[in-house]
Amino acid sequence: MAFRNWSSHKNWVLFFGVVVISSLFYSRFILSIGMFGWIALSFFEVTDDKRWRFRFWHRFSGSKPAQQALAAFPLFFLLVGLSLFWSDWSEFGLSRLRLALPFFALPLAFLHLPPLKQKDLDFLLSILVFCAALSAIYILFKVFFFSTDYHLNQGKSLPTPVSHVRYGLLIAISSLTAFNLSYFKSPLFSSSVVRSIFFILFLSLSMFTVYLSVRTGWVALAAGLGILVFHLGYRLGNRKEVFALIVSSIFLFALSYAFFPTVNEKINYTLNDWQQLEAGQGWFSSDATRWRSLAVGGQIFLEHPYLGAGAGDIRKEVNLAFEDRYPKSGKNILPHNQYLYWLAAYGLLGFLLCIAIVIQPLGFKEGRRKIGHLQVQSILLLSFLVEATWQSSLGVGIYVVFTVLYLSNLSDETKS
Numbered sequence: 044m045a046f047r048n049w050s051s052h053k054n055w056v057l058f059f060g061v062v063v064i065s066s067l068f069y070s071r072f073i074l075s076i077g078m079f080g081w082i083a084l085s086f087f088e089v090t091d092d093k094r095w096r097f098r099f100w101h102r103f104s105g106s107k108p109a110q111q112a113l114a115a116f117p118l119f120f121l122l123v124g125l126s127l128f129w130s131d132w133s134e135f136g137l138s139r140l141r142l143a144l145p146f147f148a149l150p151l152a153f154l155h156l157p158p159l160k161q162k163d164l165d166f167l168l169s170i171l172v173f174c175a176a177l178s179a180i181y182i183l184f185k186v187f188f189f190s191t192d193y194h195l196n197q198g199k200s201l202p203t204p205v206s207h208v209r210y211g212l213l214i215a216i217s218s219l220t221a222f223n224l225s226y227f228k229s230p231l232f233s234s235s236v237v238r239s240i241f242f243i244l245f246l247s248l249s250m251f252t253v254y255l256s257v258r259t260g261w262v263a264l265a266a267g268l269g270i271l272v273f274h275l276g277y278r279l280g281n282r283k284e285v286f287a288l289i290v291s292s293i294f295l296f297a298l299s300y301a302f303f304p305t306v307n308e309k310i311n312y313t314l315n316d317w318q319q320l321e322a323g324q325g326w327f328s329s330d331a332t333r334w335r336s337l338a339v340g341g342q343i344f345l346e347h348p349y350l351g352a353g354a355g356d357i358r359k360e361v362n363l364a365f366e367d368r369y370p371k372s373g374k375n376i377l378p379h380n381q382y383l384y385w386l387a388a389y390g391l392l393g394f395l396l397c398i399a400i401v402i403q404p405l406g407f408k409e410g411r412r413k414i415g416h417l418q419v420q421s422i423l424l425l426s427f428l429v430e431a432t433w434q435s436s437l438g439v440g441i442y443v444v445f446t447v448l449y450l451s452n453l454s455d456e457t458k459s
Contacts, residue, residue, distance in 0.1 A: 052089045053157050056081065060167045063444055067171075067213060067437070068178045069204050074440050078149060085152035100155050108407035109453035113150040115403045116446075120147035122393055123354050130353025139354040142436060145443045153447045158455035164448060165231040168220050168415070172244055175217030178204055179251045201255060201305070208430060209437045211252065211260025216419055216445070218248035219267040223415050226284075253299040256309040259429060263422040268292050270421055274414050332372060333379040333429075339364040340378025343387040351390035360387070377434055381427035384434065404446055409453055416449040 063077035087095050123143040127136050159167075185202050200207035224232065225241035232238055252260045268288065276285040299306050316330035343352055343360045352360045357377070365375040378384045385394045405411050405420050423432065423442055432438040 052084065052087070053163065055084055056156055056159075057163060057166060059084065060448070061170050063440075064167055064170050065174050067205075067440060067444065068174050068210070071205075071436050071440070074437075078145060078440075081156065082148050082152045085155040100151065107454050109404075109410065109450045110154060112403035112406065112410070113154050113447065113450050113454070115400050116150040116443075117147040119143055119397060119400055122389060122396055126351065126353040126389055126393065127355045128353075129350055130355035130357075131359075133355045133358070135358040136353070136355030139357075139434075142434065142439055145439055149443050149447050150450075153451045156451070159448065159452045160455060161229075161452065162231045164452040165224060165229040167448060169224060169231070169241075171213075172217050172221045172224065172241065172248075175214055175248055176244055178210075179214065179248065182255075183251075200257065203255075205437055206435065207255075207257050208259050209435070209441060211255055211257025212263055212422065212426060212441060214248055214252050214255060215260045215263035215267060216422060218245055218252055218264060219271070219418050220415060221245035221248060222271070223418075227414070249295060250299065253296065254303050254305055256303075256305040258309065258313070259426055262425060262429075265292075266422055266425055267418045270418050271414070274417075278412075332374055332376060335365075335369050335372060336361075336376045336379045337383060339368065340380065340383040340387045342368070343378075344383070344390070347387070347390055349390045349392055351386065351388045351393055354388055357384075357388045377431050379429065379431060381431050381433055384431045404450060410450075413449065413453060416453065419445045419449065 059077045059080035062080065063074060066073035066077055085100065086097060088098050089095055120140075120143040123140050127140070130136060182201055182203065203210040221241045222245040223229075225238045225245060228238065232241070249264060252264045272285050272288060275281045275288065300310075313330060316328045319328055319331055339361055342364050343357070346352075346360075351357075361377055362375050365372050378387055382394070382398075385397045389397065401424060405417065410420075411417055423445070426432055430438070432442060
């Protein structure tokens, strides 16, 4: 997959894809640049005589389910903007609108970019796996060669290059992607040696996901492996592979619990934090504060059941609810659940619209049968239960990037 022809529209799409995927691990600024590159490319086309010319976005037929799923995402941007009309045009509300901008621009851009072939997608996914491996090596180097106590027993995390929760998701997804590239024999990698390397990377990144001790990463890996077991056993009927995968997964987690001190510290911290919450304490602990934020989110929804507090007022409402219910809380945070955030911010009507948008990528048969796409969407939807994923630029980036890449590929493969 060498970029031999720089006049090719597709090669520039892949180039910015490499920029975007690698920046997920290191830089939100470069992530934005890569996204803008994709958007800019969507306004150009290459003629038969290899000349580039500007064009406005043209109409698309929307006949393929993957295209229809892409076309649905701009509705979320419009919802955020509309909610400002029944709430204040506050700085926080405008920041939510900026966060939602990729849901408008990137899906429309990919509707006007050449669809990704399977080889194109596998190339970008291989970049993801190798970036994950390099970042893991860097973290392990810091942990083992610099004697520092990272206070995991106090809810802290290892020194990840970006938010530890988002990073844990990326590592788990990268691990599962490495297995898929190895086992399902990607058309890009015909060599058995290369596939063996990806399988080794799968094992290594899986172990690292457990060692990293990000609970969202643990759940993501377990969910992805569960979907893999279902796919191999029920769909493909490969019972031997399923048995080997289940046994090796149980062995992996048992071995990790026995030999990784990070795992024990994280489990002990979680149990201790839960005990403090039950005792009405833990005002400065992260887990207890997150649980209290759920109660706050539920209260705001009950006060604004139909249209919600709106993007402009949700922060103010959260602060007021915390001051009223939990005046001793050391921090007032947004509802730590994306679904509950939608209910509180946009009410029941907005929540139903958001749900309709996020289930679109899995709403057609080809999307559910593509194992990598099914794993990623399931993991991200599951992460919504414990994180307000779309309320950070990196969370938005992870969701949008993986979604548009897989849907672009499916729009090439899916028949009307």
